Amino acid sequence: MAQVEATTERIIAADAETVFDALADYKEVRGKVLTGHFSEYEVREGGDGEGTLVHWKLQATSKRVRDCLLEVTEPTDGQLVEKDRNSTMVTTWTVTPAGEGTSKAVVTTVWNGAGGIGGFFEKTFAPKGLGRIYDELLQNLAAEVEK
Numbered sequence: 053m054a055q056v057e058a059t060t061e062r063i064i065a066a067d068a069e070t071v072f073d074a075l076a077d078y079k080e081v082r083g084k085v086l087t088g089h090f091s092e093y094e095v096r097e098g099g100d101g102e103g104t105l106v107h108w109k110l111q112a113t114s115k116r117v118r119d120c121l122l123e124v125t126e127p128t129d130g131q132l133v134e135k136d137r138n139s140t141m142v143t144t145w146t147v148t149p150a151g152e153g154t155s156k157a158v159v160t161t162v163w164n165g166a167g168g169i170g171g172f173f174e175k176t177f178a179p180k181g182l183g184r185i186y187d188e189l190l191q192n193l194a195a196e197v198e199k
Contacts, residue, residue, distance in 0.1 A: 056165040058179035061158040062190040066197040068155035072130055072147040074197050075157070076101035085192035089185050102126040106134075112181050140164040157193065159186045 064071050074081045079099035086093060091109045098104035104124040111117045120141070122134040132145040141163040150156040161182060 054165050054167075055162055056178055057160065057162045058182035058186070059158065059160040060183045060186040060190060061156060062187070062194060063150055064155050064157055064190070064194045064197060065153065066155060066194075067153055068130060068147045068149045070197050071155045071157055071193070072132075074193060075145050075147065076104075076124075076126070076132055078104045078106050078124070081193075081196060082106070085189055085196055087185055087188045087192065096121075098124070101132060110185075112178065112185065136163075157190055159190065161186075 074085075077100060078095050083093045086108070089111050091111065092107065094107045096105040096107055102125055105121070106124065107119075107121050109117055109119050118136075118141070119138055121137040122143075123137060125133045125135070127133055130147045134143040134145075136142070141161060143159060143161040146158045146160075148156050148158075165178070
């Protein structure tokens with residue numbers, strides 16, 4: 053099994069604290085900025101950053117649906133980590149200042165991919181697909197915080 057990684061980033065016209073607070077707000081903001089690839093969104097515990105337990109289904113392709121139950125931690129300032137209890141998937145969101153009134157949001161997801169030929173295709177195509185999903189999500193986030 054090879055580790056698969058997908059990373060996407062975006063410069064957002066809002067300060068880092070505003071962007072991070074919006075990302076960490078699973079009660080109000082996160083559900084609004086998710087793309088159509090996400091369904092059955094539900095905050096099960098907490099709802100604001102560290103200590104949140106959130107559920108969703110991620111439909112990456114027409115045939116691939118991942119049932120995610122994510123534990124949220126904040127290991128450092130400006131960083132959210134979502135660890136899926138149902139798989140090896142870990143998503144890290146990092147928000148840093150990027151100049152006057154702007155910030156850079158980076159999302160990286162890693163997981164243990166399949167072996168064999170299926171693993172080859174997963175490692176080749178999954179990062180691109182997930183990158184497109186996260187690019188749209190970051191676009192939605194930007195629209196939300198740049199209001």
